[in-house]
Amino acid sequence: MLGHLLKPEYEELIAQKDWESLRVAFEDLHPADIAEVLDDLPPEDSGVIFRILPRDVAGVAFEYLPLDQQAELVKTLGSEQLVNVLNGMSPDDRTRLFEELPAEVTRRALSTLNPDELKAARQLLGYPEGTAGRFMTPEYLTLKPAMSAREAIEFIRANGRGRETLNVLYVTDEKGALLYDVRLPDVVMAPPETQVSDIPTRHMVALPATAMRADVIEAFEKYDRVALPVVDSKGMLLGIITVDDVLDVAEQEATEDIQKLGGMEALEAPYLEIGAISMLKKRGGWLAVLMVGEMLTTTAMSYFEAEIARAVVLALFIPLIISSGGNSGSQATSLIIRALALRELELKDWWRVAGRELRSGLSLGLLLAVIGFLRIVFWPSAEHLYGPHYVLVGLAVGSSLIGVVTFGALAGAMLPFILRRVGADPATASAPFVATLVDVTGLVIYFSMALLILRGTML
């Protein structure tokens, strides 16, 4: 498997620092072979070799190394090489490597990057989209518990430049594990000789790097902090999240929910900035899916074609009935989606919600039924417009409204729970889905009621 040179010869070239010959010697070597050479070298040497490899070769060779060797090597790499290497890895390998890396290495990698690179690096570091790891910054300052308040202030004065925030300072042990945080005002207000460990602190709140966006927002709302620390599973401090970023995140989350409720994919940019093609893709996909779903109404109605032919007046109330069900459904859906997003509701509450929506739906349906019945029966030319059995038509419409509005409220409230249960985003096209579902069901309810009430008279 080895290339043209034997391993001692590579070591010779490394010892001589003859990088140019090494680079040439590696050119014909398969990345797996390079990995084999690297594997046996001490990390300092493999780090040097890595630097002379072409970008793509380095990335692939890295993947052939065993995990512990990868972790060792990463510590010796410069930030650019690190980003390069991480970039070349498959996401699952990257996540595994990352779990292996000490927090300090991660921090170092992050702290040398500019904002754009930071964004890319956080992505590369394997934190899933929308988790705390993606929003954190390494620009914080740590204190040691044994410092005095005076020393802490001196330390801040000397090291505070360029930090994202100094309003909160993080106290860590010698290994980098987060002990607690103190507020700068409390450090300033403490008598100068007070030990940092004696400065008043608050109940410690730390976010795991894997915390979801909604949890991050909730923690900031609940604890009223300007910054919260992010830790790994061992309690090591990885970074902090500042509240100004959370505000952006909260607005973004609400925007996405609203756009999804509107029956489209969430846009990645403001309305006026998004390209025409991109806009059509985001909207056209769901519109087409929903229309295909809505074709079920055509199928459902074709079963009742004979009834419509006999009593055309029934067709007049179709839009009224299905839209009332749709409105009832979208009220329930938007309520539940928001309540789930704000964590006011959890999955286990579905049963309470179902009971509540059943009662609400029945009451609202009754209200609309009364209005609908009165509208039909007392309409000036009711008999002319709706035929001699217009009171029965009113009864059919009214009783259908009770059924449709109740079904709309129930279906609209339950769909977000179902979507959440199967791991999907409850906001995704819930409202129009409910509308389609309610349209089809509403037609069936309506014509069934009509058959029941009008059989023998009009049908």
Added chain:
Amino acid sequence: MLGHLLKPEYEELIAQKDWESLRVAFEDLHPADIAEVLDDLPPEDSGVIFRILPRDVAGVAFEYLPLDQQAELVKTLGSEQLVNVLNGMSPDDRTRLFEELPAEVTRRALSTLNPDELKAARQLLGYPEGTAGRFMTPEYLTLKPAMSAREAIEFIRANGRGRETLNVLYVTDEKGALLYDVRLPDVVMAPPETQVSDIPTRHMVALPATAMRADVIEAFEKYDRVALPVVDSKGMLLGIITVDDVLDVAEQEATEDIQKLGGMEALEAPYLEIGAISMLKKRGGWLAVLMVGEMLTTTAMSYFEAEIARAVVLALFIPLIISSGGNSGSQATSLIIRALALRELELKDWWRVAGRELRSGLSLGLLLAVIGFLRIVFWPSAEHLYGPHYVLVGLAVGSSLIGVVTFGALAGAMLPFILRRVGADPATASAPFVATLVDVTGLVIYFSMALLILRGTML
């Protein structure tokens, strides 16, 4: 008009501090007469009298005083009397008085209150619902420009307890006008002898007390601050808003928008906490209004009853067509409402938006038309289901879809602009309103197209 005693006799009682006799003497007096007595007294004396008046009498009497006298009197009142008096005034009088009051008096009134009272007092102080004045707190600390950094830190140490935030400090002139703000970290990092006026500061951002909720959120997002000062029209510092409150406000605003988009009034409490009656009121009102609107579809369809009777197959596609228009409309509405809320769009952009939605609508309509046409023409039993002229039926449905989807996108995008233009909240029931509008228009478009295409064959 004067009561049983003459004015000198009141003055006599005041001079003797005979409060009990005074109180009895005032009991039978009309509040307007009391105001007349107070009007001529020096403010110190009128302040004393105010304190012995029963609550309701004091409030009414206060309203009879001229504005400048009110302002003088308010300065001498304790916080409890102040809240009492403000509580008794009509909102417009209160606002006028408040504009007259020096910022210091306002601050004093606010700073002695507990959170609940503060909330009430901010309301009483005349700031309209949802403005910066309603969210601000008086718990900040001011520095003077001539202080040294060392003095500033001493001052903070002595006076910092119980402030909402010390992360930002506000530098005011001797009259209380806001000059600029400095961050505590910058004060800490400055060499101790630096004057506060020489500590680095950022571009000064201050919110007027009348700034709307969306402006407040926008300012925090834009400037990434943990706190922003609130000033009156003369630049006097009134209070500060901290970012944790803004996060709550932003979430609340998004929640209300989502609930309104769902076609209901915004709830004031989480889903599980709201009472059943309250829930029905919030939902039933709009459901009923929308159903009454939707009755127009019945009226519209009754014009086409003859056509439906002749070609029942036309009825089958009614839900499909109107729901496609509704989906297109709710996409556009939710996009535009959110973009307006986030200030990505302004009123003057309506023309650009209209152009854009016209193009989007036509493209999306064409997409759905093709799908709809193919669905009808290539359906296995098309001829059996839709009759011998099923290709023409497909054409009628397809061309209607283009019209309905385009109209939906346009109407959905323009309604929020119209609502904003007339001073209403764009989110209010926009989506279901658009759906109703599109339903009626969609029916007219559909039957017109059908008449045009099917005349001579089916119609």
